[in-house]
Amino acid sequence: MKKPRTVGIRELAAHLGMAISTVSRAMNDRSEVSPETRKRILAEAERLGYRPNQSGRSLRSGSTKAVALTMRTDIGRTMSGETFFMALSEGLQSTLANVGYDLMILPCASDQDENEFLYRAVDRRLADAFIISNVQRIDPRIDYLRKWHMPFVALGSSETKGDYAALDLDFAGVAETSVRRLATQGHQRILLGLTAQETNNNYVFLAGFKTGLEKAGLAFDERLVLRLHDRISGGYELASTLLAMDDRPTAALLIQETMAMGLYQRLGEAGLQPGKDLAVIGFRENPVCRYLTPSLTSFRIDLKQYGARLGEMIIAELDAEAKGADRSDFVHEVWPMELVPGKSDGAA
Amino acid sequence: MKKPRTVGIRELAAHLGMAISTVSRAMNDRSEVSPETRKRILAEAERLGYRPNQSGRSLRSGSTKAVALTMRTDIGRTMSGETFFMALSEGLQSTLANVGYDLMILPCASDQDENEFLYRAVDRRLADAFIISNVQRIDPRIDYLRKWHMPFVALGSSETKGDYAALDLDFAGVAETSVRRLATQGHQRILLGLTAQETNNNYVFLAGFKTGLEKAGLAFDERLVLRLHDRISGGYELASTLLAMDDRPTAALLIQETMAMGLYQRLGEAGLQPGKDLAVIGFRENPVCRYLTPSLTSFRIDLKQYGARLGEMIIAELDAEAKGADRSDFVHEVWPMELVPGKSDGAA
Numbered sequence: 001m002k003k004p005r006t007v008g009i010r011e012l013a014a015h016l017g018m019a020i021s022t023v024s025r026a027m028n029d030r031s032e033v034s035p036e037t038r039k040r041i042l043a044e045a046e047r048l049g050y051r052p053n054q055s056g057r058s059l060r061s062g063s064t065k066a067v068a069l070t071m072r073t074d075i076g077r078t079m080s081g082e083t084f085f086m087a088l089s090e091g092l093q094s095t096l097a098n099v100g101y102d103l104m105i106l107p108c109a110s111d112q113d114e115n116e117f118l119y120r121a122v123d124r125r126l127a128d129a130f131i132i133s134n135v136q137r138i139d140p141r142i143d144y145l146r147k148w149h150m151p152f153v154a155l156g157s158s159e160t161k162g163d164y165a166a167l168d169l170d171f172a173g174v175a176e177t178s179v180r181r182l183a184t185q186g187h188q189r190i191l192l193g194l195t196a197q198e199t200n201n202n203y204v205f206l207a208g209f210k211t212g213l214e215k216a217g218l219a220f221d222e223r224l225v226l227r228l229h230d231r232i233s234g235g236y237e238l239a240s241t242l243l244a245m246d247d248r249p250t251a252a253l254l255i256q257e258t259m260a261m262g263l264y265q266r267l268g269e270a271g272l273q274p275g276k277d278l279a280v281i282g283f284r285e286n287p288v289c290r291y292l293t294p295s296l297t298s299f300r301i302d303l304k305q306y307g308a309r310l311g312e313m314i315i316a317e318l319d320a321e322a323k324g325a326d327r328s329d330f331v332h333e334v335w336p337m338e339l340v341p342g343k344s345d346g347a348a
Numbered sequence: 349m350k351k352p353r354t355v356g357i358r359e360l361a362a363h364l365g366m367a368i369s370t371v372s373r374a375m376n377d378r379s380e381v382s383p384e385t386r387k388r389i390l391a392e393a394e395r396l397g398y399r400p401n402q403s404g405r406s407l408r409s410g411s412t413k414a415v416a417l418t419m420r421t422d423i424g425r426t427m428s429g430e431t432f433f434m435a436l437s438e439g440l441q442s443t444l445a446n447v448g449y450d451l452m453i454l455p456c457a458s459d460q461d462e463n464e465f466l467y468r469a470v471d472r473r474l475a476d477a478f479i480i481s482n483v484q485r486i487d488p489r490i491d492y493l494r495k496w497h498m499p500f501v502a503l504g505s506s507e508t509k510g511d512y513a514a515l516d517l518d519f520a521g522v523a524e525t526s527v528r529r530l531a532t533q534g535h536q537r538i539l540l541g542l543t544a545q546e547t548n549n550n551y552v553f554l555a556g557f558k559t560g561l562e563k564a565g566l567a568f569d570e571r572l573v574l575r576l577h578d579r580i581s582g583g584y585e586l587a588s589t590l591l592a593m594d595d596r597p598t599a600a601l602l603i604q605e606t607m608a609m610g611l612y613q614r615l616g617e618a619g620l621q622p623g624k625d626l627a628v629i630g631f632r633e634n635p636v637c638r639y640l641t642p643s644l645t646s647f648r649i650d651l652k653q654y655g656a657r658l659g660e661m662i663i664a665e666l667d668a669e670a671k672g673a674d675r676s677d678f679v680h681e682v683w684p685m686e687l688v689p690g691k692s693d694g695a696a
Binding site (some may be wrong): 064073111120 | 457
């Protein structure tokens, strides 16, 4: 089968013996072109199967009508059932579609530099606006986006200074609430499982943990803070560390709920039972953890709503950019999460 | 804070008192512009913070240098820990990056028509090539992509006729191997759990199931084929149906492994044990299922490699498109999967 090439405006113009600019004006229904010429051009376009290129339209409107969400695809995360982004995208995409915008997810592979990845996408103007995730404590992407006046929302808070919009889960609140709950149950030595990355939520979670300890009148012990390299296996590692301790903590708080899977497994191997021998609180209520026994105490968020809110925020940024207005109204929003008590914690 | 608007080529030209076309030629280093004029334009561009728009570059090269992967975000799937796409993207994105292409995932929300969604993305030329997933038995998207000569790969096979590239997992082989394994273990009545969608792999899996029965000398019973609406809860539903049967099947084969979670739960509630009271084989070895006890018999695939192969295939399509060559070499590739015996099946 002979596969014909796509006919571009250049070829269409050549077929017609006309200037590209004339063809372009005709395709855009501009008055400089006579109705007869326009008719002839459209007929030829139809015959040749030419269709106007979006890139051409973009050049004129300066817009791609797309919002990009950057995301790391680290095998480690994905293998742990990290479904957060897909559920979030559901609400985000619907909200953007309502105003004629497309959502594109730009996955950054683990062997790529996340900053360079974003710079490149911005340079190429792959989208009209960006949502950056996996926000680092100091995140140079924020400066870059600001420098180039690209509308964006940081999905996660950061120490990077400057006015910009940000949306985050209430990591501090979850940690504080969890510690106070565990303290009320009589726990005095609480192990904290963080991730090993420089993601800002590690710091926020730790701060909330410390606040909770302080309010409960408990001392902070640096040795009880573990930084784990992976999710499920990180929970396994955490349990192993705990089992080897002389003065064993009676509770564990996890920044990522899938860690609980490995933790449950390791405890089981040692003949210990979560909820009875160790109080465990995970972070987010995750369907992947639904089948853990005993049920994991965690915190609920409606990710579809959260995605919809993110959509509203990026649309507001696009609007503000279009208006070129003075800005003193950047939203920094932290979403509360609701405690869902399970059977994995309780009296010390 | 005063947020300056992005300076576009129009404003830059206005500042310079020059025609947009002159500025454009200068930015593209074209010889029609004198070195002095070019220097002046670049200095002003630098001063105003103008940067060339990728869309402008696209108009000239006719290329976005991006490949789009379409994906449904159905909450039902995402809530079941469907991490398939993220792991696949890892290999796909790396392969594309090697040749200077970006991967963008276009998530289609559950309230949107998947066909219209694709047509719109093609019309807008969001990418130079497309990978469509969730391929339907008869999939009009294939015709549309062919009609507009858009390079693409179908991630999944289809009954839609025509020459095009496709990559799929070996659904037929997995079903046949599973049935023969169960038959060898002495099972004669095997329940088949499919999904309720018109996804083509339902049909392929059923065909492999029938082939397996035939080769094992077992009769096919239409009543043992269930079409389930969701993943985890679908497994629960399947177990409930099974428990209510007079002539209860002794084995169950699932097209989607997370169904096993709900199935295990329902069996547990009935005091029954997978592997002992019911032989169960899931589809793909999934880390989310790693913590099921007894371990689930399933089939292994390296998703990073699979994604890399998909990348090679779409690059081949882009190359062929660029060459405008005669095509009789469309690849339709089916990837074998390797049995990983667990403890969820065994003697009847």
